[in-house]
Amino acid sequence: MKIAVPTRDNRVDGHFGHCEFYSIVTVNENREIESIEKMESPEGCGCKSNIASVFQQMGISLMLAGNIGPGAINKINEVGVEVVRGCSGEVEDVVNSYLKGNLIDSGITCSAHENHGGEGHQCQH
Template structure:
């Protein structure tokens, strides 16, 4: 399984499309086998649909973020990628919770009405 965690300064980022990077975590047999931070190609030049396409090309199975607009959720889910939003905390803690099966999402944290989370 391959996770992509929206990341900002070691924490789960609130804004999926505008986070500086993604922590890509490969998991096999319930253990982390690799973990890399990659730059978000949409961080400086955000284009709707570009980040979901980028993550599809990275063979991601699940995306974890604090917040994500409905179009991005639909785009990812239509590609078979699971989406977990409403997550906060340190990336390392979130990985441990995911591995133990205790990670719980909630409502998107990107519900502030400024429009830039709709991509």
């Protein structure tokens, strides 16, 4: 299993489309982290980039994200990648929490496209 985590400073980035890079986590059949690789983030917002097709080509089946907009979720879901929103913390801790069954999707969709400045994102609850 491969998991993508939008990352900034080794933590889940609060805004998927503006992350510094992606942590690509490979999990073995015992549900243990086997490796974590760094993948550069494409330019532009997530829903306007080719990241969904890159995830598909890499065999990624899950993304653990902080805030993410509906356009990006739709594109990522269309290629068969599940998205769990509302994650925060160190990448390895978040992945391990998911693997132990302690994370669920927050159901919160970010409407940050109204403000591309990066600050003051308003997320819908």
